[in-house]
Amino acid sequence: MELVSLRNVGFTYAYGDKPALTDISLTIEPGLLYGVVGLNASGKSTLCSVIRGIIPHFHHGELTGEVRIMGKDLLDWDPAELSKSIGYVFQNPFTQISGVKETVFEEIALGLENLGIEREEMIERVTVVVRELGLEALIRKNPNELSGGQRQKVAFASIIAMDADFIIIDEPTSQLDPDASEAVFGIIRQLKERGKSIILVEHKIDLMAEYADRIIVMKGGQVVMEGPARDVLVSDGLGDAGVPYPEVTELAFALARAGKPLSSVPITRAEAAQLVSDRIKEAPHAHSAL
Amino acid sequence: MKHKKGFSALMRSYGRLTIFMIPIGIATNFIGGQIAILLKLPMYLDSIGTILVGALCGGLPGALVGTISNLINSITSPTLAPYATLSILFGFLAGWLSKHGVFKSLWKTLLASIPFALIGSILGGLITIWVFGGLGGSGGALIVGALVAAGMDLNAAVFTAAIPMDFLDKIPTVLVVFLILKRIPTRLFVKLPLGYVYLNKAKTTSTTSAVNPVDDEDDELALG
Amino acid sequence: MGSSTVHELDQDFINSFRSPATAGNRIRDLNPISFAIIMLSCSVTAIALPGPAGPAAICLLFAVLSVAAGLAKTFLPLYGKLFAVVGLILFVLRAAFLPGNHILWTVGPISISAEGIIQGLNFSLVVMAVCGAVTFFFAVTPMKNLMLALEQRGVTPRATYIILASFQAITDLGKNTKVVMDAQKSRGIETEGGMVRRTTAFLPILAPVFLAAMSQTEERALALDARAFNSRNRHSHLVSLRPVSSAEIIVVCAVALGAVLSIVGAVFIWN
Numbered sequence: 064m065e066l067v068s069l070r071n072v073g074f075t076y077a078y079g080d081k082p083a084l085t086d087i088s089l090t091i092e093p094g095l096l097y098g099v100v101g102l103n104a105s106g107k108s109t110l111c112s113v114i115r116g117i118i119p120h121f122h123h124g125e126l127t128g129e130v131r132i133m134g135k136d137l138l139d140w141d142p143a144e145l146s147k148s149i150g151y152v153f154q155n156p157f158t159q160i161s162g163v164k165e166t167v168f169e170e171i172a173l174g175l176e177n178l179g180i181e182r183e184e185m186i187e188r189v190t191v192v193v194r195e196l197g198l199e200a201l202i203r204k205n206p207n208e209l210s211g212g213q214r215q216k217v218a219f220a221s222i223i224a225m226d227a228d229f230i231i232i233d234e235p236t237s238q239l240d241p242d243a244s245e246a247v248f249g250i251i252r253q254l255k256e257r258g259k260s261i262i263l264v265e266h267k268i269d270l271m272a273e274y275a276d277r278i279i280v281m282k283g284g285q286v287v288m289e290g291p292a293r294d295v296l297v298s299d300g301l302g303d304a305g306v307p308y309p310e311v312t313e314l315a316f317a318l319a320r321a322g323k324p325l326s327s328v329p330i331t332r333a334e335a336a337q338l339v340s341d342r343i344k345e346a347p348h349a350h351s352a353l
Numbered sequence: 354m355k356h357k358k359g360f361s362a363l364m365r366s367y368g369r370l371t372i373f374m375i376p377i378g379i380a381t382n383f384i385g386g387q388i389a390i391l392l393k394l395p396m397y398l399d400s401i402g403t404i405l406v407g408a409l410c411g412g413l414p415g416a417l418v419g420t421i422s423n424l425i426n427s428i429t430s431p432t433l434a435p436y437a438t439l440s441i442l443f444g445f446l447a448g449w450l451s452k453h454g455v456f457k458s459l460w461k462t463l464l465a466s467i468p469f470a471l472i473g474s475i476l477g478g479l480i481t482i483w484v485f486g487g488l489g490g491s492g493g494a495l496i497v498g499a500l501v502a503a504g505m506d507l508n509a510a511v512f513t514a515a516i517p518m519d520f521l522d523k524i525p526t527v528l529v530v531f532l533i534l535k536r537i538p539t540r541l542f543v544k545l546p547l548g549y550v551y552l553n554k555a556k557t558t559s560t561t562s563a564v565n566p567v568d569d570e571d572d573e574l575a576l577g
Numbered sequence: 578m579g580s581s582t583v584h585e586l587d588q589d590f591i592n593s594f595r596s597p598a599t600a601g602n603r604i605r606d607l608n609p610i611s612f613a614i615i616m617l618s619c620s621v622t623a624i625a626l627p628g629p630a631g632p633a634a635i636c637l638l639f640a641v642l643s644v645a646a647g648l649a650k651t652f653l654p655l656y657g658k659l660f661a662v663v664g665l666i667l668f669v670l671r672a673a674f675l676p677g678n679h680i681l682w683t684v685g686p687i688s689i690s691a692e693g694i695i696q697g698l699n700f701s702l703v704v705m706a707v708c709g710a711v712t713f714f715f716a717v718t719p720m721k722n723l724m725l726a727l728e729q730r731g732v733t734p735r736a737t738y739i740i741l742a743s744f745q746a747i748t749d750l751g752k753n754t755k756v757v758m759d760a761q762k763s764r765g766i767e768t769e770g771g772m773v774r775r776t777t778a779f780l781p782i783l784a785p786v787f788l789a790a791m792s793q794t795e796e797r798a799l800a801l802d803a804r805a806f807n808s809r810n811r812h813s814h815l816v817s818l819r820p821v822s823s824a825e826i827i828v829v830c831a832v833a834l835g836a837v838l839s840i841v842g843a844v845f846i847w848n
Contacts, residue, residue: 077543078552117799121369123543143807151803158796161804162376162745163738165721168591172815174804177734179813186594186815190586199584202591207745221804360733369802373794375739380746381787384754388782391758392768392775401783421743428715429655431708432663486700488670491663498670502686507674525776533784541791 064134066229066260067091067114072128074109074118083109085284087128093228096251096261098275098292100268102305106284107264111231113137114262116145147178150222150230154237156214159221160206167209167217168193168202174225192224196250212243219250229260236267248274272296272309272330280304297328311335370544371410378406378418379425385529396522403440404447404469404530408456409537409545412448416441432491435484442472447530451547462531463524470523474515478508487511493518597819598722604646608821609718609726611829616710618836623706625839627847628699632706639709643716652716659708664701671697720744725818734812746790753786 067090074084084106091097091114099107112118119126120142130137133148153159164170168189175185193202196216201209206217215235222230232251236244248270254261255274265271271278271292278295280288282304288295295301297312308316314335315328325342329335381402389398403422407415419440427434446468455461481489481497487507488494493514500510534551542548599606607615623635643652675697677690724737761781762768768778 076540078539121799121802142802143805143809146802147805147808151799153796153800155793155796158793159800161742161801162749163721163741168594169815176813176815177805177808177810179808179810181813182594182815182817185813186591190591194586197584199586202587207748218800225805360736369798370794372735372739373742373797374791376742376746377750377787377790377794379743380750380790381783383747384750384786385783387751388754388758388779392778394772394776394779398779402787405787417739421740425743425747427711429712430659430663431711432704434711485667485704486671488667488674491666494666494670498674501674504686525779529780529783532780533787536784536788537791541795544795 064093065090065131066093066133068129068131069113070129072113072126072130074113074124074126076122076124079124081284083124083284084113087286089279089286089289091260091262093260094258095276096255096263096274098271098278099262099264099281100266100271100278100301100304100306101281105281105304107281108233109284110279110281110286111151111233111262111264115149115151115231116140116142120145147225148227148229150225150227152215152218152222152230152232152235154234156211156218156238159218160209160214162207165205166202167198167204167206170206170217171198171220171224174221178225188224188226189220192220195253196220196223210243212239212246215239215243215247216250219247223250223254230254231262233264234266235263236265244270268296268307269309269311269332272312280306293330296330368544368546370541371414371546374406374410374545375414375418375421378402378415379422381405382418382422383425396518396525398522398526398529400440400443400469401526401529401533403443404526405533407444407447408451408530408534409542409547410448411452411546412445414546415444415447417444419444432485432489435480436477438480439473439477442476443469446472448547451550454550456527456531456534457551459531462527466520466523466527469527470516470519473519473523474512477519478511478515481511481515482508594815597817599819602647604642605648605717606819607717607825608818609723610730611821611825612718613714614829615832616714618832620707620710621836622839623710624703625836625843627843629695629702631839632699632702635706636702636709639706639713643713646717648716652713655712655716656709659712660705663708664705667701667704668697671700721816722818725814725816728812728814729818734806738806750786750790753789754782757785758782 069087069089072084072087072089073082075082087110099110101107109118112122113126113130114132116132116137118124119138132140132145161170161173164173171189171192172185175188180188193199196219198216198220201213201217206214209217215238219235235247235251239247244267251261251263251274263271263275275292277290278288278292278301279286280295280301287304288298288300290298296309301308307313309330311329311332311334315325315338318324319328325338327338329338379402382399383402385401386397386399389396399422400419403415403419406418420437423433423437423440427437450456450465450468455465481487481494485494487510488497496514497507497510500513501507505513537551539552542551604612619635619638623632626632626635639656640649640653643649643656672689672693673687675690675693677692679691680688681691681694682689720741724732724741728734728737758768761778766778766781767774769775
């Protein structure tokens with residue numbers, strides 16, 4: 064069964080001048096990582112809000128079309144149930160710390176307390192997440208005094224501890240330095256390996272190429288493309304939406320323009336390295352081939 | 354707060370943001386007072402959060418902001434606790450005035466300083482008389498003492514000392530409230546219980562920032 | 578992940594959640610509700626007992642208890658300050674202005690009477706005893722324990738959230754105020770000089786701090802919702818408080834009885 068299906072969905076925020084989403088039809092299958100790309104204000108976050116039920120339960124406005132989440136119409140969902148079924152990690156590390164807990168360990172347990180989980184199970188689950196995300200050194204620290212990167216890890220840990228099968232991650236690294244971003248992507252990789260269904264909004268297209276199974280391209284409130292990452296990231300549609308190509312894909316395009324195309328167009332560094340090394344080997348005069 | 358369901362349901366009926374505005378209102382009361390001290394201003398300016406939340410979310414949330422602020426202060430200065438009554442009234446008054454559009458116009462806002470200052474000085478004075486026999490435990494009591502020493506009746510001295518102090522405090526207070534309300538973006542007004550009061554005006558001058566609230570969040574206001 | 582430095586998991590800390598929270602001191606380990614009743618009873622007793630000795634004894638009791646609780650270092654300076662400022666003003670003004678027949682001495686319009694001194698002493702000591710009960714209660718009881726105790730008594734987590742989040746908001750907004758203040762100073766906004774000038778500096782400092790905090794409420798609401806804050810399940814608690822012992826109940830009842838007896842005394846015997 065599909066996880067989410069949208070049919071001709073449109074949304075206009077209350078007091079908005081024009082629709083934030085227009086005529087979106089989309090199906091999200093379980094167990095995959097969907098990357099959402101597009102320029103600022105192209106509707107990425109709004110789309111996430113619809114899928115998570117924040118629209119129309121929290122952001123008011125005019126929602127048209129049909130949204131089904133796990134087979135049930137969005138409007139029939141109890142918002143509190145929805146927040147248990149779909150995890151959500153945001154971009155701002157500072158607003159995701161509750162501000163009411165004095166240690167990271169207690170902070171991570173907050174969601175479990177709200178779910179009414181028994182103490183022993185709670186300790187167990189928090190401990191497991193702390194180990195998985197390598198937060199051992201932080202558990203006694205005050206979450207309100209951590210750096211942005213540390214807070215974002217704690218935010219992930221808090222959501223992962225709640226163990227939803229479907230997690231929406233909205234620009235988790237936009238306010239982090241490269242090291243912290245790397246760590247966050249490590250966490251996302253772990254989630255993917257565990258078979259979670261993930262929707263990830265992210266500007267860093269090279270990282271997207273590494274991890275996404277499928278890519279959704281948005282422009283002006285519409286989904287202009289949706290398909291396997293391999294197809295989308297080398298397509299004209301991506302460029303038309305104003306989204307940059309992965310570095311190695313650009314390189315392959317440049318080679319093609321120079322009349323020396325690679326045998327296929329790579330989207331990740333590993334592929335590119337392989338293709339280039341193949342080219343070097345097969346070329347009769349290695350020094351002149353490239 | 355004993356009636357669990359009651360409080361939860363009540364907070365829900367105020368929309369989901371009100372519960373998050375209350376701590377901010379409380380903190381605003383505190384930092385307002387601290388900035389006034391840092392700038393060496395001869396006024397308290399410690400009820401701005403109460404009035405702002407009252408104006409944005411309604412009288413009851415405003416009263417809660419005032420009460421909790423006062424109780425937190427009372428932890429270290431317990432003699433302030435009886436004056437929580439004032440904060441409660443400030444909150445309710447702010448909600449009522451806001452509902453009637455008072456904070457949308459500058460001159461009405463300035464007039465609103467009169468009821469605030471009168472509540473502050475007259476009810477405040479009455480509390481001083483009832484609880485502390487007219488001679489409270491704050492610096493203001495020294496002024497009262499000086500007036501009595503100069504031959505004034507004790508009760509008259511309490512009010513004579515309080516009324517000018519309160520006007521000096523409440524005029525800048527409501528002015529700051531007015532100016533801050535003018536700077537609140539549409540996307541936030543939409544979700545606050547009394548936001549509709551301010552939106553009629555805002556809608557005609559509607560800016561593009563209202564188009565897409567969520568994608569727009571990384572604006573210049575995003576402080577750490 | 579964590580390949581650079583591997584940290585040992587602090588098992589002692591994790592295990593500490595498996596048993597009730599303790600501060601390692603009998604007074605501080607009292608249930609917050611029990612302790613609140615004890616402090617309330619002490620206040621009532623101080624008001625009812627004949628002054629100035631009665632309320633003075635209660636004030637002294639708090640000082641002794643703070644030593645027993647190992648909190649003398651934090652509580653006594655605070656309490657001393659209350660005495661030195663509030664208590665002294667309350668006393669001096671009464672001593673100076675309350676009328677009486679036994680005038681001790683007269684300075685200009687002020688005539689100090691024996692009655693004024695006694696009344697001033699009585700009143701200020703009663704106020705100090707009540708103040709002592711409040712400040713000692715909060716010196717002993719961490720706010721989060723009080724909130725936990727209230728939640729166990731059925732107070733909604735929404736209410737306790739508001740209180741705890743307020744303290745954090747005061748810290749956070751205070752930090753932001755410093756940042757904004759420095760920024761505005763470097764932009765040339767005068768924070769020194771004449772009164773009018775200093776007053777006009779107020780808004781450019783407060784407004785950005787308030788508006789920034791306000792613009793984050795939306796995300797805070799959503800982030801907390803993602804942590805099942807709005808779930809209607811019965812909430813559980815990672816931290817537990819010590820169960821109330823029968824000895825504790827006896828102490829609470831004894832102190833409360835003392836308060837009742839002192840009221841009876843005030844009505845029928847010494848007033």
